[in-house]
Amino acid sequence: MSTQAVVSAVKESVETASPLRIEARATWLDAGRPVRAHKTLSLRDDSGVVGYVPGDLTLTVRAGTPLSEIEQVTREHDQWLPLDPYGTSDGTIGATLATASAGPLSASFGLPRDLLLGLEFVNGRGEVVRGGGKVVKNVAGFDLSRLLTGSWGTLGVITEVTLRLYALPKVDRTFAIALKGSEQETGRVIHVITESALSPYALQYFSRPAVRALELGEHPVCLIRFGGNDAVVRAQVNALSQIAKPEETESEIWTRVRQLDGSAHTVVRISSLPVQFRAASARILGDDVGGIYVSIDPRRGVLRIVVGGEDANGDSGTAAIGSSVDFHESQGVIFEKLPPDIWSAVSPSVVSDPLSQGIKRAYDPRNILNPGILGDLM
Amino acid sequence: MTPPQASPAQTPSSTVSTQSAVAERLAEIVGERHVLSRQSELLVYNSDGLPGYRRQPKLAVFPGSGEEAVAVVRFLAKQGLPFVPRGAGTGLSGGALADDIVVIGLHRLKKIISLDVENRRATVEPGVVNLRLNKHVAPHGLLYAPDPSSEAACTIGGNVAENAGGPHCLKYGVTLNHVLAMTVILPSGEIVELGSKVGERDGYDLRGAFIGSEGCFGLALEITVKLTPKPQTVRTLLADFMSVDAAAHVTSAIIASGIVPAALEFMDGPTIRVVEDSIYAAGYPRDAEAILLIELDGLEAGVAADLETVRRVCLDGAARNVKVARDEAERMKLWQGRKKAFGAMGRLAPHLIVQDAVIPRTKLPEVLATIHAISEKYGVVVCNVFHAGDGNLHPNIAYSADDPAESERVHKAMIEIMRACIDAGGSITGEHGVGLDKMGYMEAIFSETSLNAMCELRSVFDPERRSNPGKVVPVHACKEWRAVSGGRLRIAEPPAEVHEPRPLEAEPARPSAR
Numbered sequence: 001m002s003t004q005a006v007v008s009a010v011k012e013s014v015e016t017a018s019p020l021r022i023e024a025r026a027t028w029l030d031a032g033r034p035v036r037a038h039k040t041l042s043l044r045d046d047s048g049v050v051g052y053v054p055g056d057l058t059l060t061v062r063a064g065t066p067l068s069e070i071e072q073v074t075r076e077h078d079q080w081l082p083l084d085p086y087g088t089s090d091g092t093i094g095a096t097l098a099t100a101s102a103g104p105l106s107a108s109f110g111l112p113r114d115l116l117l118g119l120e121f122v123n124g125r126g127e128v129v130r131g132g133g134k135v136v137k138n139v140a141g142f143d144l145s146r147l148l149t150g151s152w153g154t155l156g157v158i159t160e161v162t163l164r165l166y167a168l169p170k171v172d173r174t175f176a177i178a179l180k181g182s183e184q185e186t187g188r189v190i191h192v193i194t195e196s197a198l199s200p201y202a203l204q205y206f207s208r209p210a211v212r213a214l215e216l217g218e219h220p221v222c223l224i225r226f227g228g229n230d231a232v233v234r235a236q237v238n239a240l241s242q243i244a245k246p247e248e249t250e251s252e253i254w255t256r257v258r259q260l261d262g263s264a265h266t267v268v269r270i271s272s273l274p275v276q277f278r279a280a281s282a283r284i285l286g287d288d289v290g291g292i293y294v295s296i297d298p299r300r301g302v303l304r305i306v307v308g309g310e311d312a313n314g315d316s317g318t319a320a321i322g323s324s325v326d327f328h329e330s331q332g333v334i335f336e337k338l339p340p341d342i343w344s345a346v347s348p349s350v351v352s353d354p355l356s357q358g359i360k361r362a363y364d365p366r367n368i369l370n371p372g373i374l375g376d377l378m
Numbered sequence: 379m380t381p382p383q384a385s386p387a388q389t390p391s392s393t394v395s396t397q398s399a400v401a402e403r404l405a406e407i408v409g410e411r412h413v414l415s416r417q418s419e420l421l422v423y424n425s426d427g428l429p430g431y432r433r434q435p436k437l438a439v440f441p442g443s444g445e446e447a448v449a450v451v452r453f454l455a456k457q458g459l460p461f462v463p464r465g466a467g468t469g470l471s472g473g474a475l476a477d478d479i480v481v482i483g484l485h486r487l488k489k490i491i492s493l494d495v496e497n498r499r500a501t502v503e504p505g506v507v508n509l510r511l512n513k514h515v516a517p518h519g520l521l522y523a524p525d526p527s528s529e530a531a532c533t534i535g536g537n538v539a540e541n542a543g544g545p546h547c548l549k550y551g552v553t554l555n556h557v558l559a560m561t562v563i564l565p566s567g568e569i570v571e572l573g574s575k576v577g578e579r580d581g582y583d584l585r586g587a588f589i590g591s592e593g594c595f596g597l598a599l600e601i602t603v604k605l606t607p608k609p610q611t612v613r614t615l616l617a618d619f620m621s622v623d624a625a626a627h628v629t630s631a632i633i634a635s636g637i638v639p640a641a642l643e644f645m646d647g648p649t650i651r652v653v654e655d656s657i658y659a660a661g662y663p664r665d666a667e668a669i670l671l672i673e674l675d676g677l678e679a680g681v682a683a684d685l686e687t688v689r690r691v692c693l694d695g696a697a698r699n700v701k702v703a704r705d706e707a708e709r710m711k712l713w714q715g716r717k718k719a720f721g722a723m724g725r726l727a728p729h730l731i732v733q734d735a736v737i738p739r740t741k742l743p744e745v746l747a748t749i750h751a752i753s754e755k756y757g758v759v760v761c762n763v764f765h766a767g768d769g770n771l772h773p774n775i776a777y778s779a780d781d782p783a784e785s786e787r788v789h790k791a792m793i794e795i796m797r798a799c800i801d802a803g804g805s806i807t808g809e810h811g812v813g814l815d816k817m818g819y820m821e822a823i824f825s826e827t828s829l830n831a832m833c834e835l836r837s838v839f840d841p842e843r844r845s846n847p848g849k850v851v852p853v854h855a856c857k858e859w860r861a862v863s864g865g866r867l868r869i870a871e872p873p874a875e876v877h878e879p880r881p882l883e884a885e886p887a888r889p890s891a892r
């Protein structure tokens with residue numbers, strides 16, 4: 001697979017009016033979203049490093065490169081791409097960017113759009129387009145990199161990307177705090193941690209069922225990850241110990257956090273003002289409905305509900321979501337994953353505004369790239 | 379201004395045909411005092427921060443509220459008239475220049491609409507000056523991270539349009555990483571919300587597409603930004619070197635050590651001496667060939683450890699001295715020299731050219747050597763003062779445009795320097811934007827299909843191409859636009875390499891360190 005092969009495939013589809021489903025390793029990112037296409041364009045074999053100069057902290061890879069390969073290549077130079085989308089590292093970088101998937105590290109290191117320096121894609125006419133560049137700062141031309149991030153393949157097939165890397169921290173430690181007290185006490189701990197000077201790499205709260213699935217005990221838990229030089233991590237651990245009773249856990253726990261979605265049929269992400277989560281967190285974390293995992297990232301302002309975990313009993317799903325969430329001012333209710341037959345019912349189109357429609361028409365005039373995946377576009 | 383198509387019945391909403399009629403109608407919206415149409419009054423608006431280009435606008439209009447701005451844009455839309463949004467006019471790419479068309483000046487829109495300390499965000503009008511926002515949020519222990527050296531004058535609207543950076547963007551990211559949402563008035567007069575003030579949003583990232591669109595996608599009328607807690611500790615180091623090469627290698631070594639300084643700035647010998655000869659003298663060692671200004675911030679314990687590492691890296695890399703600012707006053711003084719360097723260069727010669735290329739950081743030693751060789755070849759003095767940690771160069775040449783032979787040498791040198799940066803795998807601009815100035819280089823870094831994709835994106839926001847026409851992407855690179863050239867809109871197409879130098883006027887900005 002090469003850019004040229006993608007061009008040929010797209011051109012052929014245009015000529016034969018047969019839309020394409022764009023796929024990489026088809027791990028978690030297709031999320032059951034409906035695509036009206038009989039043909040699949042797979043980027044699975046279009047993988048590998050195109051350019052890596054560790055001293056520049058930039059990496060250029062083909063879109064089909066699995067995150068695990070990026071992890072491996074960069075670790076050899078004590079560097080990393082701090083991107084930890086839910087799912088496994090089997091997924092590809094192209095799909096991660098196309099779906100703008102982000103995990104617990106994003107509150108510190110940014111969303112996928114913040115780590116992308118430039119890309120190459122093939123639009124719906126089979127033309128090769130490049131946006132951005134290979135350097136860490138760049139304002140030349142209009143920003144096609146941001147435009148393609150999160151466009152779910154509907155504007156172009158991403159073929160190559162250049163990313164910003166970071167040095168691996170000298171020290172990287174994770175702690176769990178069991179929130180055993182009353183709702184009020186839990187609320188206090190959450191408040192104090194948030195208002196403290198701590199600057200963790202990741203900070204997440206988990207409801208009881210999620211904690212059980214993570215095998216971290218019986219009470220709601222706060223997972224907190226510190227990175228940096230030895231002194232800064234030690235200082236923060238000391239400070240944290242003044243607030244609560246942190247217990248060190250394996251960093252491996254984050255891999256399990258990313259896989260909580262495992263067998264779930266529904267994942268909903270609710271985003272709102274950070275303060276609103278703080279206020280409601282303690283109550284939500286207390287909820288205990290089997291098979292429903294709630295996690296809260298108070299800094300990013302995101303609450304994630306995973307329905308249909310392995311311990312699910314019956315179809316309590318949707319009702320339970322309704323009862324645990326009442327963020328009146330929350331704006332973004334984003335469905336990450338739904339049972340296939342429910343998709344069309346919940347999201348007719350997330351890009352129904354005239355600007356988005358205009359961009360779609362310009363970049364994919366024949367609607368052959370992943371038609372239907374964001375609802376009906378045209 | 380293009381004479382609009384004749385309209386038989388001159389009802390209030392129909393097109394008007396003369397400049398004075400347009401001025402009159404604009405005055406009805408914003409008040410007579412806020413419309414300029416005399417050529418002498420408009421002179422102030424015939425350039426931006428980049429000496430080298432002048433374009434005379436036809437009219438300038440200054441709305442005093444968001445509603446007035448909307449009414450102005452809607453009126454111009456109805457008339458089919460092109461316009462150029464303008465903030466403080468500190469831009470360094472000729473972006474805010476209006477060639478015989480209307481300028482919409484936004485500096486009167488300077489309300490800080492809301493500040494939400496708990497959620498760390500603020501919503502502002504576009505004419506709010508960057509430093510004023512920072513002063514406003516400072517008492518709450520917060521800051522707005524992007525800090526262009528022009529922060530004392532430039533506006534948040536201009537920052538959004540240029541995706542502005544600054545010394546502290548090395549650690550904190552550029553404007554793009556700090557803007558959550560915008561209310562935009564499209565050139566058609568329609569109002570749209572891009573991004574989300576409250577949370578995350580799915581769908582296309584139109585917010586991201588708008589930031590850095592250089593006024594070509596419409597006007598940002600309300601901007602919601604993310605605020606950052608002030609770091610617990612800030613330490614600033616000054617390392618001086620007897621060679622440019624040593625300082626360049628140390629820059630790479632610091633980045634390679636894994637430490638992300640809050641800022642890592644470079645000044646070469648000619649720049650140091652210019653600054654030290656000026657009223658902004660910061661106490662830099664005059665005999666050094668290069669200095670690095672390095673700032674570390676964060677939690678006390680971590681900063682102290684990093685400070686030692688950085689000091690060692692500098693000394694291992696042949697730094698002559700490494701001085702750590704003892705107090706805030708000393709720190710401010712060190713920063714003042716850096717932030718005023720452009721202003722100080724005004725003393726060297728009447729004219730100044732500024733470039734903004736970005737190169738991969740490991741290529742710094744090599745490219746700086748090439749720049750030196752080019753300056754010797756053409757007999758010009760290049761002052762390098764730049765964001766080294768990002769590889770974002772600012773080679774500047776001060777010269778006299780009244781000497782045609784010198785002008786020619788200067789421009790040839792600048793073109794060769796840009797070439798060297800592109801050949802090193804770099805970009806033509808890191809923060810100043812393409813505007814008019816760098817349009818001629820766009821085809822050197824983007825293919826025809828890529829430029830066309832940019833034209834198509836622009837056409838969605840501005841199908842008639844009335845907002846800041848003739849900037850960023852050369853008209854001839856746009857397939858669909860070529861077909862309609864000769865249409866009724868006047869689109870000024872600047873030649874690729876125009877330099878009409880003029881004296882550097884009073885320094886537009888009075889920046890200070892954060």
Ligand SMILES: Cc1cc2nc3c(=O)[nH]c(=O)nc-3n(C[C@H](O)[C@H](O)[C@H](O)COP(=O)(O)OP(=O)(O)OC[C@H]3O[C@@H](n4cnc5c(N)ncnc54)[C@H](O)[C@@H]3O)c2cc1C
Binds near residue numbers: 468469528535537596
């Ligand atoms: C001494 C000096 C130092 C500088 N240092 C830096 C630096 O460190 N980093 C950096 O990035 N830049 C720097 N600059 C460049 C400049 O200050 C920035 O580009 C700044 O963002 C421009 O803001 P402004 O308000 O002056 O915009 P203007 O110059 O008025 O306009 C710039 C562009 O923005 C458009 N525009 C303005 N307002 C709006 C709006 N509300 N909606 C849509 N479009 C709009 C204009 O049409 C134009 O294309 C420096 C300039 C000077 C003179």
